Amino acid sequence: MERDPAPACMSVAWFHVSAGPPAPSGALAILELTGAVDEALVRLGVRAVAPGQVGLRHWPGVDDLVVARFEPGHAMFFPHASPVILAQACAAFESAGVARRSGVQAGGSMSMHARLSLALAESRSPLAIDLLLDQPRRWDLAEHDPSRRLSPEASRVLRRLIDPPIVVAIGPPNIGKSSTLNALCGRAVSIVADEPGTTRDHVGVSLNLAGLVVRYIDTPGVSAAPRDALDAQAQRLAIDLARRADLVLLCADPTSELVVLAPPLDGSIPVLRVCLRSDLDPGPTRASGNDLRVSAKTGDGLAELAVAVRERLVPGSLLADDRAWAFWDVRA
Ligand SMILES: Nc1nc2c(ncn2[C@@H]2O[C@H](COP(=O)(O)OP(=O)(O)OP(=O)(O)O)[C@@H](O)[C@H]2O)c(=O)[nH]1
Numbered sequence: 001m002e003r004d005p006a007p008a009c010m011s012v013a014w015f016h017v018s019a020g021p022p023a024p025s026g027a028l029a030i031l032e033l034t035g036a037v038d039e040a041l042v043r044l045g046v047r048a049v050a051p052g053q054v055g056l057r058h059w060p061g062v063d064d065l066v067v068a069r070f071e072p073g074h075a076m077f078f079p080h081a082s083p084v085i086l087a088q089a090c091a092a093f094e095s096a097g098v099a100r101r102s103g104v105q106a107g108g109s110m111s112m113h114a115r116l117s118l119a120l121a122e123s124r125s126p127l128a129i130d131l132l133l134d135q136p137r138r139w140d141l142a143e144h145d146p147s148r149r150l151s152p153e154a155s156r157v158l159r160r161l162i163d164p165p166i167v168v169a170i171g172p173p174n175i176g177k178s179s180t181l182n183a184l185c186g187r188a189v190s191i192v193a194d195e196p197g198t199t200r201d202h203v204g205v206s207l208n209l210a211g212l213v214v215r216y217i218d219t220p221g222v223s224a225a226p227r228d229a230l231d232a233q234a235q236r237l238a239i240d241l242a243r244r245a246d247l248v249l250l251c252a253d254p255t256s257e258l259v260v261l262a263p264p265l266d267g268s269i270p271v272l273r274v275c276l277r278s279d280l281d282p283g284p285t286r287a288s289g290n291d292l293r294v295s296a297k298t299g300d301g302l303a304e305l306a307v308a309v310r311e312r313l314v315p316g317s318l319l320a321d322d323r324a325w326a327f328w329d330v331r332a
């Protein structure tokens with residue numbers, strides 16, 4: 001059924017982030033909504049998701065999907081990536097009056113200056129600014145010298161400075177996952193308590209980690225024995241979210257082993273192994289093979305964690321690379 005035209009006060013746009021080759025079956029698409037998200041959810045018939053929350057929702061006529069609301073004016077939809085579902089999503093957006101965003105991805109005949117203005121307006125990460133401002137000079141040098149252009153893969157990695165990547169923290173209950181998020185944020189965004197299962201709803205926030213803004217999702221603890229059906233569903237969702245992350249923080253503490261995810265994560269998803277509550281055991285941890293040791297209580301390792309996440313997602317060597325970046329092309 002066609003809806004009434006969107007009211008003039010409603011300005012919301014969507015953008016298909018996970019552009020590229022056809023996704024394998026079972027993969028998820030990422031659709032990004034910016035603007036009047038509350039109104040858009042109502043018009044799309046999707047039950048509300050509060051800012052900072054992540055929830056499983058039904059999108060009538062389209063799909064069951066995960067909706068992550070990182071900020072009041074920003075949400076991500078994760079439906080299945082089949083062409084049929086994406087076509088239904090396009091139609092649903094259109095009939096709800098949610099416009100498709102034209103931005104840096106427009107490419108085509110836009111001037112470098114116009115592309116740059118759009119990219120600067122859209123970039124979330126402080127690290128993007130100087131790099132973007134230097135691109136006109138680099139493209140002048142690269143015009144007759146293709147060797148001065150970054151590869152499509154490298155350009156795609158740098159796009160994370162404009163479209164924040166997704167980081168999912170996952171691990172057993174009661175080991176300090178939420179405390180670590182709060183410490184990284186410098187404020188209490190996630191509830192902390194000394195009992196397993198404190199985090200039941202996933203919490204999503206935008207977080208600046210060493211100059212890179214990421215979408216960080218704190219998940220409920222994953223254990224071999226969920227306490228009830230709700231717990232089991234939250235744990236399945238945590239594993240699902242980890243499978244579509246750009247980076248997974250696989251968390252343990254000195255007394256726990258690294259959680260075994262069943263079925264295991266796809267080997268293509270980068271993982272950082274983090275031992276939390278490191279102050280409980282100053283010696284070697286039982287959970288061996290950690291990349292990092294962090295204590296939310298003392299603050300030890302937090303700065304290193306931020307840098308390590310940034311480095312895994314956007315390596316310093318790429319930030320220092322002087323070649324030209326096709327920053328407007330999401331399919332680069
Ligand atoms: N000693 C010490 N205790 C910590 C640290 N971080 C968290 N805690 C304590 O560990 C307990 C669990 O912390 P949470 O942050 O709620 O743990 P969680 O992993 O999010 O737990 P769930 O949500 O149940 O999965 C609380 O009592 C915290 O105060 C730390 O770095 N050192």
Ligand SMILES: [Mg+2]
Nearest residue numbers: 177178198199
């Ligand atoms: Mg928690």
